[in-house]
């Protein structure tokens with residue numbers, strides 16, 4: 001029996017005003033899992049009105065102690081319901097068990113981290129003239145609309161939510177249509193936390209071009225915090241121009257993973273596959289989808305990939321596997337179109353067989369992990385975000401060429417460099433335009449360390465203190481003590 005989810009607006013569970021619903025099917029089996037409201041402008045208007053009312057009239061923004069208690073409870077209840085959240089992630093998004101577990105863990109940690117930082121949001125005082133004092137206050141921004149993607153539907157839903165609530169904002173959340181079930185579970189958890197006043201958190205499910213656009217365009221929303229594709233980010237920015245609301249964007253990537261010949265070769269290659277290219281079936285903004293290798297190590301690397309990639313176990317999360325299904329038919333078609341393109345543009349090293357059709361895997365969206373070699377750095381394969389298990393190998397001659405190729409995209413989200421020469425590593429790290437650069441590792445993120453993109457990978461930062469300050473605004477209060 002398919003579950004039926006609802007919107008959560010002003011403390012009430014509601015259907016879309018139109019009565020319309022959307023369906024979601026398990027990507028590993030095709031089975032109908034649940035339905036959820038197809039919200040439109042009227043539902044978004046109601047949610048924003050509830051958020052504004054709660055922000056202006058409740059004591060939420062003025063009570064740091066209450067917010068600390070609320071966020072600690074949020075973390076504890078996410079942990080208590082870990083099994084339920086994990087099962088939803090596995091069924092709704094085809095997640096492998098470790099990925100689902102890490103999404104819950106990171107959400108718990110995010111709420112705990114920002115509960116601990118709430119008392120660190122403060123301004124400063126100054127004496128700008130002999131007979132006056134100025135106070136600079138940091139206030140919550142107001143009503144925040146958050147729009148999030150499907151690839152890590154829990155972790156990326158709680159990533160802006162925890163600091164937004166911690167800062168004292170009211171939130172209207174529009175999750176990805178493919179991740180609406182897990183978002184509804186989060187809404188249930190929040191609805192049971194008595195310290196969070198009705199209207200401070202609101203959930204509105206639906207399509208991006210309908211509910212998402214209405215939220216981004218809304219004249220009474222103070223900030224849009226968006227995570228998703230770069231082209232959608234551009235639309236969000238245009239829609240946000242209606243009332244010049246603040247925009248924070250976490251967008252796509254085509255990240256370089258650079259291996260020098262003097263690196264710890266085995267560790268670098270294992271990471272290149274498991275952490276960088278094929279983690280979450282390649283559906284991650286930080287995917288190291290361009291593997292840059294120093295020419296003298298190129299043949300050795302390609303030989304290893306030729307044996308390691310076909311040995312990766314593919315399957316649903318019920319088994320010990322390395323690569324799960326992609327999210328949907330649409331995503332499968334997209335990945336396969338790039339595999340076909342790769343066969344024309346570059347040399348196939350491994351995979352390339354397309355959708356798996358044998359046995360039980362035939363029911364899901366399973367695709368063979370695929371590696372192409374000698375990919376032209378200017379080709380579509382090297383320039384466009386595929387968001388699937390497709391890796392492009394690109395050889396380089398020296399540091400200058402590695403940096404040039406690394407920077408030769410519109411993106412600048414993350415990069416990694418593998419070498420045992422620290423000078424070389426730091427030289428590359430300084431020259432690569434990316435928000436995060438890893439040395440001799442890949443994919444390590446910390447709640448205490450800022451994350452975000454350069455160039456067309458984004459605007460603003462999540463995580464760390466900066467990730468909390470994003471949800472605040474500065475106010476200068478000037479006091480004249482005597483005279484003029």
Ligand code: NAD
Nearest residue numbers: 148149150175176208209212213228229232250251252285
């Ligand atoms: P998407 O841009 O298609 O959708 C993201 C969200 O935006 C969804 O909730 C969707 O409903 C909504 N949306 C779509 N069109 C909209 C519109 N016109 N107006 C308002 N909202 C709209 O992205 P996706 O396919 O869900 O996710 C994949 C993309 O997200 C990839 O490009 C990936 O790199 C990026 N991403 C970035 C990060 C990061 O932290 N930088 C993290 C995860 C994913």
